[in-house]
Amino acid sequence: MRRQTLKRPQVLLAAMTAGTLAVTALAMAGKASATPNHPAPAVLTWHQLCAAPSTTTASCDVVKVDNPHERVSAFGTTTTAAPSGYGPADLQSAYKLPADGGAGQTIAVIDAYDDPRAESDLATYRKQYGLPACTTANGCFKKVNSSGQTSPLPSAASANQGAEDSLDLDLVSAIAPRAKILFVEASGGTMSAMGAAVNRAVTLGAKFVSNSYIFKESSSDPTYDRQYYNHAGVAVVAGSGDWNYSWGVGYPSSSPYVTSVGGTSLVRASNARGWNETVWNSKASEGTGSGCSAYESKPSWQTDSGCSKRMTADVAAVADPAHGVAVYDSYQASGWGAYGGTSAATPVIAGVYADAGVPTTGSNPASYPYAHSDALNDVTAGNNGTCSPAYFCTAEHGYDGPTGLGTPNGTAAFHS
Secondary structure: OOOOOOOOOOOOOOOOOOHHHHHHHHHHHHHHHHHOOOOOOOOEEEEEEEEOOOEEEEOOOOEEEOOOOOOOOOOOOOOOOOOOOOOOHHHHOOOOOOOOOOOOOOEHHHEEEEEEOOHHHHHHHHHHHHOOOOOOOOEEEEEOOOOOOOOOOEEOOOOHHHHHHEEEEEEEEHHOOOOEEEEEEEOOOOOHHHHHHHHHHHOOOOEEEEEOOOOOOOOOHHHHHHHHHHOOOEEEEEEOEHHHHHHOOOOOOOOOOOOEEEEEEEOOOOOOEEEEEEEOOEEEEEEOOOEOOOOOOOOOOOOOOOOOEEEOOOEEEEHHHHHOOEEOOOOOEEEEEEEEHHHHHHHHHHHHHHHHOOOOOOOOHHHHHOOOOOHHHHOOHHHHHHHHHHHHOOOOOOOOOOOOOOOEEOHHHOOO
């Protein structure tokens, strides 16, 4: 996407809502006895890697933690040697997913520009967590341009985009460790470039396509649907954005042919599930996106009454950097880090679709969760702004904008 200027870091304790502070306190209390040598720091900071996008140029949905070496219990790291941030075992536990999911499937990851260290960085991540090797040599990993060729590849990405690439590749690996990965690098961050990469992924056989980029929605979006995102029998997934409800609706998340993914704050808990989730909302201009599209028609399977057009999101997953995921990125970066944003949630959901199996021929997989809403974790606390009707930005029982129908509880909600 665009070469962005980094924003000023945001401070955790000044930014979090009272509800989030309470959840964090519970998580820290529950972990204190297990991590006596790693007291919580006074301050944890992070920053958004990209500015909000325009209607013509895509942006990333990535938030990077500045000081992940501060081993706060909020990260819930399961091994003393592991980097800060949730790893595969944590996410598989939180969402009741198999440790060997994705066998026989191919997940496409769509990003802009070339990351020359994508494969080697992915190898470091997978080795750290004991995941099977996924390389060009063993046929598991393939990196191509929008023409489906291994060369020439696009121009090199900025440091920000390298983080996006690693986040996407690491998280689909965490959720679907046995799946093959097709990494399609678009020539730039325009709609035509990103859309061409999506089309190429489908023609190369991917049944699951992860899109962690976002545009501001526009009146041209229904046309883009027909050109790039209407792929029957393919689970096309996109994040709802990282700038809270007040920013508005993003695309392709708002496409009725795409599963729109919101973000949550995922923390350990003493309940039966072992985890708790609330709407991700760090501050006024940072948190999961949601809203009622101004341009996209409402799909028949979406039945909320307050929005006459397409509503986002459909489902949600981990996105809060205060409880972020571990990622390895050495391309113009220092290696291990902790990240958040709906660019974390998006590959999680793409991986869950792959765990669930090949979508039914001719179907729209975005509709699947609506037929199996009882197989999701209903998120009922938190908000991402102020709105009317309230469910546009406030978690409720059943459907709401920030988290859709909820988060994965196994794979049952992600197949027909």
